[in-house]
Amino acid sequence: MSNDIAIIGVGMHPWGKWGKNFVEYGVKAARDAIKDAGIDWKDVQFVSGAATMRCGYPGYVAGATFAQALGWQGAEVNTSYAACASGSQALAAARAKILSGECEVALVVGADTTPKGFLAPQKGRRPDDPDWVRFHLGITNPTYFALYARRRMEMYGDTQDDFAMVKVKNAEHGFSNPYARYKKKFTAEDVAASAMVADPLRLMDICATSDGGAALIVCSMEYAKKIGKADAVKVAAISTVTPTYASSVIEMPDIATDSGAIVDAQSFRAALPVKAYEEAGIGPEDISLAEVYDLSTALELDWIEDLQLCERGQAAQLVREGATKIGGRLPINTSGGLACFGEAVPAQAISQICELTWQLRGEAGDRQVANANVGITANQGLFGHGSSVIVKK
Amino acid sequence: MTAKKKEPAIEGWFTMDSDKPHLLGSKCCDCGTFYFPKQKNFCKNPSCNGEEFEEVKLSRTGKVWSFTNSCYKPPEPFVAAEPFVPYTIAAVELEAEKMTVLGQVVEGVNVSDLKAGMEMELVLDTLYEDDESEKITWKWKPVSA
Ligand SMILES: [Zn+2]
DSSP states (O other): OTTOEEEEEEEEEEEEOOOOOHHHHHHHHHHHHHHHHTOOGGGOOEEEEEOOSSSOHHHHTHHHHHHHHHOOOSOEEEEEOBTBTHHHHHHHHHHHHHHTTSOSEEEEEEEEOOOSSOOOOOSSOOTTOHHHHHHHTTOOHHHHHHHHHHHHHHHHOOOHHHHHHHHHHHHHHHTTOTTOSOOOOOOHHHHHHSOEEETTEEGGGBOOBOEEEEEEEEEOHHHHHHTTOTTOEEEEEEEOOOOOSSBOSOOTTOSBOOOOSSSOOBOHHHHHHHHHHHHHTOOGGGOOEEEEOOSBHHHHHHHHHHTTSSOTTOHHHHHHHTTTSTTSSSOBOTTOHHHHHOBOHHHHHHHHHHHHHHHHHTOOGGGOOTTOOEEEEEEEOSTTOEEEEEEEO | OOOOEEEESSTTSBOOOSSSOOBEEEEETTTOOEESSOOOSOOOOTTOOOOOEEEEEOOSEEEEEEEEEEOSOOOTTSOOOSSOOOEEEEEEEETTTTEEEEEEEOTTOOGGGOOTTOEEEEEEEEEEEOSSEEEEEEEEEETTO
């Protein structure tokens, strides 16, 4: 396929709460990716950074910040911000540059550090700001995830035990992942004993925020051949579509959905992979494994259905059967997912691709999925940002 | 004790009719799509160039889409009573507008009392009180209760 590019290097900095500057995490990840690719940093012609909004000006110009920290060598730079999909947009920018022939090798990198203390809404009365209004009315971030989870229980008969099984499964997956923050084999009893935050979700159903960094070295297929890596894992598709009006699902920070009275209501999450499947010429039946954005345990089940990996309402059954475990027929979040990592926004979408690359290369160690040929990622963030990336052997 | 004066917690989002309150939305004069909160400038329907809107009272009953609660005190700008009392939240689908609207559920109704599809009506209730006034918001209440 003419639109393929090769992933010749991947690297990560362990997720955690290290309290260091985000640049350090990104540079460590980038150096690992460059080493993994077997190229020289000076061979990189384009640095595509995923921005962080929490670290001041260096975060807004992440591409340049990382290029400078790695040692200015004349490469062109770019910075993307798209909430949770920032890493995928940075990858899309690199792919466009490569496919247009403007460059052969690019570094894609994102890193973040967690703010000190709680992330509180801005001060002052702002009745025109939906974010201010919903907090004033007592509607917090877990409210939205809990509404989605309860909807599953009401529509499909999912239970809190099903959600706990997702946590237990992800904890098992992440246990041996050197880059995961939480490495403990939690049990269903541990989940049930954790505090209820927003019924039906408990503290252990909801992901934390973390420090972390992830990087990719991507290049043209010609370049990969030239350096003896013609059989590298490839990016087959990148979808970063925005929603289509009218959005049928209540989204943070809104108080109400769009109206479906005149225009048919649409699901944004379900639309994300559609473009990726079309672009790759690959269908859900070809998928060996998936890395999905489990901001909550129940949301992982929504994603499995949005990716069309099973019929609507059947995801919990897959979990009960053990199909989503490593060794099952459709392993989900083999890295351990956000449950084991915690969210590091600009690094997260890139880390999903790192995991799939290791899996497709057969380098995932204790987490290795047998016969992994095609993987898909999915994530969604605020303001109509989301992405789905397909990688293949 | 004299009753404190009642004021809307957010101005212009709902009528202060204590008997049969309505949320105040808007409707595009061109395509007829509904908005809550009110859309004032440009229609968000990608097939519509509408720039004029009329204020409309939204349906005051609907069906439960989903529900949850808040077990922990939210951060400011929420004004919490001391000690904090957990409250229930519902997402309610309005049939005519084909729109889901969030809101707290009246006190005394717990998560275990709700089901998807249950008929709910809009009522006015206190969000919080300060020294001078009682701040009013809309809440959802099961029609049967
Ligand atoms: Zn219109």
